[in-house]
Amino acid sequence: YKAKVSRGGHHVFDSDDDSHGEIRLRTLEELRLALTEGQLVLHYQPKVDLGTGVVCDVEALVRWNHPTRGLLLPDQFISIVEEAGLMHSLTQVVLNQALDQAAVWQAQGHPLTIAVNLSASSLVDIELPDRIGAMIAARGLAPSTLALEITEEFLLNDRDRARGILTRLREQGIRISVDDFGTGYSSLAYLRDLPIDELKLDQSFVFPMAENERAATLVSSAIALAHSLGLRMVAEGVETGAAYDQLVGYGCDFAQGFHLSEPVSAATLDSWLAERRRTHAALVVEPAEV
Ligand code: C2E
Numbered sequence: 001y002k003a004k005v006s007r008g009g010h011h012v013f014d015s016d017d018d019s020h021g022e023i024r025l026r027t028l029e030e031l032r033l034a035l036t037e038g039q040l041v042l043h044y045q046p047k048v049d050l051g052t053g054v055v056c057d058v059e060a061l062v063r064w065n066h067p068t069r070g071l072l073l074p075d076q077f078i079s080i081v082e083e084a085g086l087m088h089s090l091t092q093v094v095l096n097q098a099l100d101q102a103a104v105w106q107a108q109g110h111p112l113t114i115a116v117n118l119s120a121s122s123l124v125d126i127e128l129p130d131r132i133g134a135m136i137a138a139r140g141l142a143p144s145t146l147a148l149e150i151t152e153e154f155l156l157n158d159r160d161r162a163r164g165i166l167t168r169l170r171e172q173g174i175r176i177s178v179d180d181f182g183t184g185y186s187s188l189a190y191l192r193d194l195p196i197d198e199l200k201l202d203q204s205f206v207f208p209m210a211e212n213e214r215a216a217t218l219v220s221s222a223i224a225l226a227h228s229l230g231l232r233m234v235a236e237g238v239e240t241g242a243a244y245d246q247l248v249g250y251g252c253d254f255a256q257g258f259h260l261s262e263p264v265s266a267a268t269l270d271s272w273l274a275e276r277r278r279t280h281a282a283l284v285v286e287p288a289e290v
């Protein structure tokens with residue numbers, strides 16, 4: 001059978017593997033439970049402002065705290081969620097948790113903008129903008145507390161509808177970010193058409209940047225392109241101090257990656273931020289109240 005071994009050492013079955021229907025079914029049942037019983041948790045990874053060192057933004061990344069298999073990463077369950085038609089529920093659970101956490105950080109006097117990843121299938125739901133608006137308002141948060149990361153896959157669906165949904169989200173003040181930038185098919189077309197605020201340069205460009213001149217040229221050109229369109233650029237997968245410095249040199253706006261912090265629990269992030277506030281006292285100012 002087709003199986004791959006995950007980082008945790010568990011076998012993960014390819015979702016198209018019908019010979020293991022029984023196992024998939026069990027996973028499906030377990031997933032339904034996970035969604036209703038709070039087994040999905042969010043980890044947070046900071047986006048560091050390369051100009052100032054300030055952290056005003058974090059990305060929420062979902063994990064499944066499985067009762068027997070331990071902490072599972074999105075690669076191990078997102079495709080099953082999608083196929084089972086449960087993405088709508090996952091998105092709700094993730095948005096609720098992320099906004100609850102945003103409210104906590106706001107109450108503690110350290111407001112942070114939380115970016116949530118939206119799957120392509122969520123961008124066909126025309127009720128999404130109103131529902132998200134209500135979720136934000138219910139917690140007394142500013143809409144700019146939320147950012148949404150989308151990938152260009154969503155354009156494979158109904159493009160006009162997706163653009164309409166994005167426009168309504170953005171009109172509320174929610175930031176729209178294009179994830180994995182550079183890896184899709186129609187990057188330039190959506191840069192022309194879509195209401196967006198931020199590009200996230202895919203890590204596959206950032207990793208080889210130090211040794212590969214063409215990769216470096218692509219990175220610096222993509223940053224220039226973003227700026228000429230009035231967009232902010234985030235580099236993903238910043239794993240070394242050298243990459244960080246190189247990106248500063250290119251005028252990139254934000255960096256995210258293991259060099260700064262892995263995705264961690266809210267509590268661990270709180271300690272990391274506190275430590276950073278101590279050591280970067282001169283640099284770190286609180287973001288302006290919105
Ligand atoms: P993404 O949104 O592009 O997230 C970046 C991924 O790169 C994360 O993997 C993160 O842990 C990893 N990463 C961050 N810094 C580094 C680094 O310096 N080096 C390397 N090698 N990797 C780094 P993760 O958490 O496993 O998430 C994978 C993907 O799953 C995400 O890619 C996103 O597309 C999806 N995902 C995560 N959370 C959600 C969610 O709540 N909803 C949906 N629909 N998708 C999600």
Ligand code: MG
Nearest residue numbers: 059117149179
């Ligand atoms: Mg993302």
Ligand code: MG
Nearest residue numbers: 179180200236
């Ligand atoms: Mg990405």
Ligand code: MG
Nearest residue numbers: 151179180202
């Ligand atoms: Mg990705």
